[in-house]
Amino acid sequence: MGTDPRPPLNGRKLDSSDVLFTWQRWSQASSLRGDLVNSLNPDGPVLSVTAPDKDTVVLNLAFPSALLMDYLTDGFYIWVMPKESDGGFNPASEAHGAGPYYMQDFLEGVHYKMVRNPNYYEQPLPYIDEQTWYIIPEAAAQIAQFEAKNLDLQHGLYTVGGGLKQEDVVDTMKRHPELLLFQVPIMDVAATLKLGYHAPSPFEDVRVRQALSMLHDRDALAEFFTSKSKLEASGLPVKAIWASHISAMFPESGDPSDASSFGENAKYFAYNPAEARKLLEAAGRVGLEIVYHVNGADTTYVQNGELLAGHVNDTKLVNARVQVEDLNAYITPKISRGRGDFEGIGYSGVAFKYTAESFIYANFHPSAGTTNLKDNALFPGLVDMATKVARELDDAKRKDIVKKFVQDAAREMPTVPVGSSSERYALTWPWLAQAGVLRPWPGDTMGARNVLYSRYWIDQELAKRYGKS
Structure with missing residues (x-):
């Protein structure tokens, strides 16, 4: 899994030492570590973690666990951090890793700019070279930017308070019938x-x-x-x-x-x-x-x-x-x-x-x-x-x-x-290919974004037809 090309990782491959570093740090400091660490919780399955070589990680278990893989693959739970995050860069303000994109620029309160990782393991993904995530707290401003074609996708737009209302989808669709309407499966925990x-x-x-x-x-x-x-x-x-x-x-x-x-x-x-x-x-x-x-x-x-x-x-x-x-x-x-x-x-x-x-x-x-x-x-x-x-x-x-x-x-x-x-309705401009086709899965919006957004691509002909600048 190739990392982003910037220092201090310089495109090197992640290996078992990164996983071991992550586990040691997480198991000592995370407030969630009791879920898995057996020494803290007899119902936690993991006794120890070792890395016998650079390509192998061994989890020694106290008992077979039906949930271990759920936890290890949870996008909100354990993130594998490169060992350089211990002094090589500040993870509170910089992002380095082996995902499909790396963060080129973060302007607090304004945007995140994500650039394609040329070393991503699942080539030729991702298809889009650059994504910009704008921070727009107010729902009305989000809708205005979407209708002005400065934003490509309505699904994923959110207010500080957790999401555009479904009636906004109806009203926006009435004003712009050329938009594509699709459904998103239930992915939340109700009130x-x-x-x-x-x-x-x-x-x-x-x-x-x-x-x-x-x-x-x-x-x-x-x-x-x-x-x-x-x-x-x-x-x-x-x-x-x-x-x-x-x-x-x-x-x-x-x-x-x-x-x-x-x-x-x-x-x-x-x-x-x-x-x-x-x-x-x-x-x-x-x-x-x-x-x-x-x-x-x-x-x-x-x-x-x-x-x-x-x-x-x-x-x-x-x-x-x-x-x-x-x-x-x-x-x-x-x-x-x-x-x-x-x-x-x-x-x-x-x-x-x-x-x-x-x-x-x-x-x-x-x-x-x-x-x-x-x-x-x-x-x-x-x-x-x-x-x-x-x-x-x-x-x-x-x-x-x-x-x-x-x-x-x-x-x-x-x-x-x-x-x-309920399943939610969402909108996309027609030029964002795959957005209305690929469906996320329950329980992990972080992982869904990682997988889905790397598979979207821009149809330049449709973008020109619909006036996307």
Whole structure:
């Protein structure tokens, strides 16, 4: 795997010493290292890593792991760093590696300029010599730049708050019928409330967790999150799927709105304020004060957090209050990687994964770096399944564990999924070949960009025909 041609790598090939360097650094410093390192977590599979020669890396395992490859290939997890990153360059401001592109220029708040790596291992890829990623926080400005043909692709455009709304696609298509419309599969984790279990916590009582879930009208929220009505009015079909405790990107998620297929515990996803009142009364928690800790670095989380808090406040059964938090000072250490040891509710991102099995382990095993549970005291059955699913090598048995986990989690409500997901519509100008054909895969938008964008190419004849300068 040839690296980029600039110093200090000078086009050399990555080898096992880079992998070993990465592992040693990651296993000593990463807050996620407990997921894999056996000395920190008996359910972590890796005892040691060695490199007997420049082309070979050996992982010595404590036991066979069904999830190890998911973790090692996760684009948000372990990045193989060249050993020169230890003093040879500053990885906080420079990017060097063996990917299809290397970063030639980064102007904070303006753009990233990516240039083709001539030493990329998968020749003749990438097809496009240079890509520029513009940093345009406001949705209206993004749309204006796209319509002005300064941007080639609408899929991948995002606001600081996480994405252009689907109705923007409809409106833009009406103004520019020459655009190509395509669908992108579900690749996200729908809105999920993380519960704080810092003792004493009201959420230690399953009745409170179930009541909180039943205070959410998921049909109404599905409209908000997917723009279903507007899209269907424009002739674009939408299948909105309620989130279970694993993302709807995985078929094993099931559909909590369908009791006939999801099971009897689907009732805890149904909007039922009357039953929620009974549960809160039995728990002595009517009028419960709840703080929603919301990611302040992301305007959509703030807006959605306010909507969700107002949604349950309308029932007059709880009093939810949004508190905007700093991403680095609070959200990451307390909500995302704090193992549920906080007070109130956390509303921010949820760990992405390739498979339903690794999603369960990452979010519901107490030793995982992104877990929602500080220990197994409240949820021994769920933790046991999260442990077993990581070690079960029989595909059919592993799928059975996932199915039971999803149905049992609906009753236990260790977190409260409230959002919905659907395949999203996206737009591209006709000259960006392959953009509407190649589809990303669930769970790893970083890897998808790496693979897909290296396979796009510019049709110069179409670019000229449609006035691309």
